[in-house]
Amino acid sequence: DVKVTQSSRYLVKRTGEKVFLECVQDMDHENMFWYRQDPGLGLRLIYFSYDVKMKEKGDIPEGYSVSREKKERFSLILESASTNQTSMYLCASRGQGGDYGYTFGSGTRLTVV
């Protein structure tokens, strides 16, 4: 099974801090994604990457950036955390070709105080 590992399950950060959320997958997948999940809003795409050093904005990129220096690792960066970024963050990966399904990580519950 593909494993997608997010480094932290819970994080508490202060307003204005720079926050790094890390995601690692072990199946050589080209595509990786960051979503945030909020009640009643479903999963909203923040950024995605279809290959190393490539990145594309999703639907809600404001206040976030990403880094993909290695194929297996996709990092989400909150440049200056704000309380409205308190949320569950989910990373996902997907291989090319016939298998279109995403595999999700366990999520990081971020609280900004």
Place this chain on the structure above:
Amino acid sequence: GENVEQHPSTLSVQEGDSAVIKCTYSDSASNYFPWYKQELGKRPQLIIDIRSNVGEKKDQRIAVTLNKTAKHFSLHITETQPEDSAVYFCAARADYKLSFGAGTTVTVRA
């Protein structure tokens, strides 16, 4: 971009009854439609998917139907059991990315 709407937002069914969740999408280029189940405190898990060249797909007690003309697709769960209680998300894929519906919280009453 793609916009996916999902209804209802909550669904309560008696054990053994059927549950139906409906989704609509906006981008006619979308060609892949997965459904995810998320149990409390866990990650979303793919339960069934359908591609745009197929009208219906079944896997044991779950089935998905797709109407490309109307741009809607549905999840059907028959003979519901307590372990079917979860949040279900539909999604539609265009290009590389999936766009998700807001989710349906399904509660199966014993």
